[in-house]
Amino acid sequence: MLVSLNxxxxxxxxxxxxxxxxxxCALTGETGAGKSILLDSLGLALGVRGQSGLIxxxxxxxSVTATFQISKSHKAYDILSKADIEIDxxxxxxxxxxxxxGKSRAYIxxxxxxIALLKQVGDSLVEIHGQFETQGLLNPATHRAMLDEYANxxxxxxxxxxxxxxxxxxxxNLQEASTRARDNEEYxxxxxxxxxxxxxxxxxxxxxxxxxxxxxxxxxxxEALSLASxxxxxxxxxxxxxxxxxDKVSDKAGKDLEPAIAALSRASSEIEEASALIxxxxxxxxxSDADLEEIDDRLYALRLQARKHNCVVDDLPNILxxxxxxxxxxxxxxxxxxxQSMLCEKLKSKYIEKAEKISDKRKSTAQKLDRLVQKExxxxxxxxxxxxxxxxxxxxxxxxxxGMDSVRFLISTNQGSELGAINKIASGGELARFxxxxxxxxxxxxxxxxxxxxxxxxxxxxxxxxxxGERLARLAKEKQVLVVTHxxxxxxxxxxxxxxxKSGKSQVKTDIILLVTREERREEIARMLAGADITLEARxxxxxxxxxxx
Numbered sequence: 001m002l003v004s005l006n007x008x009x010x011x012x013x014x015x016x017x018x019x020x021x022x023x024x025c026a027l028t029g030e031t032g033a034g035k036s037i038l039l040d041s042l043g044l045a046l047g048v049r050g051q052s053g054l055i056x057x058x059x060x061x062x063s064v065t066a067t068f069q070i071s072k073s074h075k076a077y078d079i080l081s082k083a084d085i086e087i088d089x090x091x092x093x094x095x096x097x098x099x100x101x102g103k104s105r106a107y108i109x110x111x112x113x114x115i116a117l118l119k120q121v122g123d124s125l126v127e128i129h130g131q132f133e134t135q136g137l138l139n140p141a142t143h144r145a146m147l148d149e150y151a152n153x154x155x156x157x158x159x160x161x162x163x164x165x166x167x168x169x170x171x172x173n174l175q176e177a178s179t180r181a182r183d184n185e186e187y188x189x190x191x192x193x194x195x196x197x198x199x200x201x202x203x204x205x206x207x208x209x210x211x212x213x214x215x216x217x218x219x220x221x222x223e224a225l226s227l228a229s230x231x232x233x234x235x236x237x238x239x240x241x242x243x244x245x246x247d248k249v250s251d252k253a254g255k256d257l258e259p260a261i262a263a264l265s266r267a268s269s270e271i272e273e274a275s276a277l278i279x280x281x282x283x284x285x286x287x288s289d290a291d292l293e294e295i296d297d298r299l300y301a302l303r304l305q306a307r308k309h310n311c312v313v314d315d316l317p318n319i320l321x322x323x324x325x326x327x328x329x330x331x332x333x334x335x336x337x338x339x340q341s342m343l344c345e346k347l348k349s350k351y352i353e354k355a356e357k358i359s360d361k362r363k364s365t366a367q368k369l370d371r372l373v374q375k376e377x378x379x380x381x382x383x384x385x386x387x388x389x390x391x392x393x394x395x396x397x398x399x400x401x402x403g404m405d406s407v408r409f410l411i412s413t414n415q416g417s418e419l420g421a422i423n424k425i426a427s428g429g430e431l432a433r434f435x436x437x438x439x440x441x442x443x444x445x446x447x448x449x450x451x452x453x454x455x456x457x458x459x460x461x462x463x464x465x466x467x468x469g470e471r472l473a474r475l476a477k478e479k480q481v482l483v484v485t486h487x488x489x490x491x492x493x494x495x496x497x498x499x500x501x502k503s504g505k506s507q508v509k510t511d512i513i514l515l516v517t518r519e520e521r522r523e524e525i526a527r528m529l530a531g532a533d534i535t536l537e538a539r540x541x542x543x544x545x546x547x548x549x550x
Contacts, residue, residue, distance in 0.1 A: 001480040002126065002450045003091070006065040007041045009056040012502065012510040024476035026494035027484045027512075028524055035484045035500045037510060039128070039454055042066060044096040044104075046126055047119025052102045065095040068125050070449075075124040085111055094122060128452045129435045137409065137422060137435050144407035147389060150442040151365035157354050158401040164347035171340045174329075178337060181326045188330075191309075192323040198301055200316035205302055212295045225282045232275045239267050355403045362391055362405060369441060376437035379467035381460065382430065384415045387437070409438075432456040433468070440471045443478035450480045457487040469493035469549070488528040491521075492545035499524050522546060 007016045018038075027035050044050050045066035055062040069090050070076055080087060085108055095107040096118065106118040137143075181188065214221065243264045250257050306313045329336065366389035373387045390408045398406075410419040413430060422434060436456060457468045469490035475481050476495070485491055497515045515521045522542045523534065530538035 001069055002042075002482070003067040003069050004065075005038070005042055005045070005067075006063075007038075008064070009059040009062040010041045010044075010054055010064065011037045011056060013037060013041070014056060016510070016512060018498070018512055020480070020482070021496045022476075022480055023495035024473050024493060025480070025482045025496040025498070026491045027482065027498050027500055028486070028491050028528060029500035031486075036454075038500070038512070039452065039484065042126070042452070043128070044098060045094045045118075046122030047096075047106065047115055047117075048122075050096065050098045050102075050104050052098065052100050055098060055100060061097055061099050063095065063097045065093060068092045068094065068450075070125070074449075076121050079117075079121050079124060080108065083113065083117055085109065085113070092121075092125075094118060094125075124448065126450045126452060127448050128454065129432050129456065137431075137438070140408045140421070143389075143409050144402060144405070146409075146438075146442065147362055147366060147369065147407050148402070150369060151361055153358055153361060157351070157358060157403060160347065160351045160354055161399075161401040164344065164351050167340070167344050167347055171337070171344050174337055174340055177326070178329050181329045185327075185330055188323055188326055192320070192327060195305060195316065195320040195323065198305060198316075200302060200305070200313070200320065202314050202317050205299065205313040208295050208299050208302075212292065212299070215292045215295065221281075225278050229275060229278050229282070232271055232278070237271075239264055239271060243268065351399075352404075355399070355405075358403050359391070359393070359405050362403075362407065366391055366407075372441045373437050376440055376471065377434070379464070380433045380437060380471070381464040381467075382413070382433055382437075385411060385413045385430070385434075386419065387411050387434065388419055390419070436468065436471055436475070439479075440475050443475050448479075450482070451475065452482045452484075454484045455486065456483065457485055457490050460487065462489075465489040466548075473549070486528065488525045488542065488545055491525055491528060492542070492549040497521050497524070518546065 001022060002020045004020060005018045007013045007018075009015075027038065029035055040048075040054060041064045044054070044062075045064040068076075070092055071090065076092060077087065087109065093107070093109050095110070096104055097107075098104045104115065106113050106115050108118065108121060137146075243261065246257055246261055246264070250261060302313045302316065305316055309316070309319045311319060370387055370389055377383065377385050377387065388410045390406075390410050392406045394404055394406050396404075409422055411422050411425050411434060412419050413425055419425075422431065432453060433456065436453065439451065453472065456472075457465050460468060465487040466489040469487065470493065472481055472483055472490060473493040473495075483490060483494070491497060498512050499515060500510060500512050503511050515524060522539060525542035525545060526534045526538040529541050
C-alpha cells in the first residue's frame, strides 16, 4: 500500500507530506484547489513522463518521494531482483527529481535507476483510473492476466511451454547439424582419415619439443653429465673427508658435533641421489632410439593439421572426437532426429492438454465474471450496458506460455448495439465505472494493492453517486483506494478524508488537511452539498449521509 507521499516544489506545493492509510481515502476540495497536483506528483514518483512546467515558480527543481509497504511475494520484488536492487525491509521508496531543463532522475531505495524501471515498478504498485487516464483495461494484452488472476490459474503451463520450446530448438540444431554433415560428408571422412592415421595425443607437442631439444644438444649434455658424474664420484670427496675427520673426535666432543655430522650425512645422501639421477639421464640419452628427423616430421604433421582445423595442437583429439560425432550423425542421424521429434511431439501434447484445461477454466470463470460485473453495472447507471469476456482460440503461431486463448473484455453501452473494445465504446466517465465494477468483482486477486480513482463520479448524483461510493468502500476492504471526488455521497463513505485547499495571496500555495472529527467531515460534506453558504439543512443532510455510510 501507499504509505506516504512527500512533495517539494511542485506547482502550488512548496513542501508537503501526506501519510496515507488503508481503506477508502477521499480527497475533496473546491475546483482549482490542487487535487490534480497531488495525482501529477504521485505520477512523477511512479515513472510518468514529467514536464518542467510542474516545477514551482522560482525553484530550480522539484522532487517527489512515494513510500510503499509491500509483501515479500509482491511482483515488485521480482522486478527489482532482476535489476540487482535489494529491498532490506518491506518499505519501498520511489523518488523522482525533475529539473528546469526537462531532465529528471529516478531512484528506488536511494539507488539510481532508469525512468523505465521506475515506471515498471510503479505500474505493479498502483493503478490510476479516471476520466482521461486508465491503466490496464485499455490494453487488451492485460485482460488475460486479469482473468487468470481472478480464476487463480497456476503457472505450470509456462514450465511445460519453455521445456517444449527448448527441445524444439534442440531439434532444429540437430537438423541443421545433420544437413551440414551430409553436405560436408566427403570432407569430413577425409579429415577423419587423416587424424585417425596421425592419432594425436594431448600434451604430445610439448613432450616432442622437449625431446627434440634434448636430442639436438645430446652431445653437449652427455659431456656435461659425464663431467658432473666424475666430479661427484672423485676419491677426494670433501664431504667424505670432513665426515671422516669429525668422526675421529666425535666421542670426545660429545653432542656438540652431532648437528655438523648430521648435516654432512644429509649432504652425502643428496650427492648420491644427484649422482644417480645424472647417471640415469646419461643412460637415457645413450640408449634413446628417437630420431631427430622423425620428431621434426611428427611435429610438422601435427601442426599442419592444427592449422587446417584452425586450432592448437592440443585440441586435435577433441577435433577427432567431433568429426566422429558428425559422421555418426550421418549414419545414425535419422534415428536421433526421430527420437528428438517424438520428444517434441510428446511435450506439445502435454502443453495442449494443460492449455485446454486452462481454457475450460477461463471460460467457466468468464461466465461467472460477466454475470457479476453485469450485476454491478445496474446501480452505476449502466443498466443498458453489457460486459462480455470474449475468449477465442488462437492459431498455433500465437500460442504462448500463457496458453492458446485470446482474451478480451468487450462492452456495449446501449441495448442492441454491437460489442466492441472497451476503450473505443465507453466515454471517460463510463469507462471509470466499468473499471470500478470489474475491480469490485475481482478485488481479492492481483498483486496491485493501491487504486486511484480520479473523479469517477463526475456527472453523477443521488442514488448513482451513492452506488459508486458503496462500491469504492467495498473495494477498499480488499485494497487501498484513493478517490478524488466532488460527490458528497462518495466522501461520506471514506474511512480517511482529506480536504485540499489554497492559501496565501502574494504567494499562493496548496494545503492538505486531514479531517479527524465527525464535525470536520460534516462541514466539508455540507459544503459539497450547499456550496460556500453552508445551511442547517446541508449539515443535516451531511449527517444523514455519514450515518448511512457508517
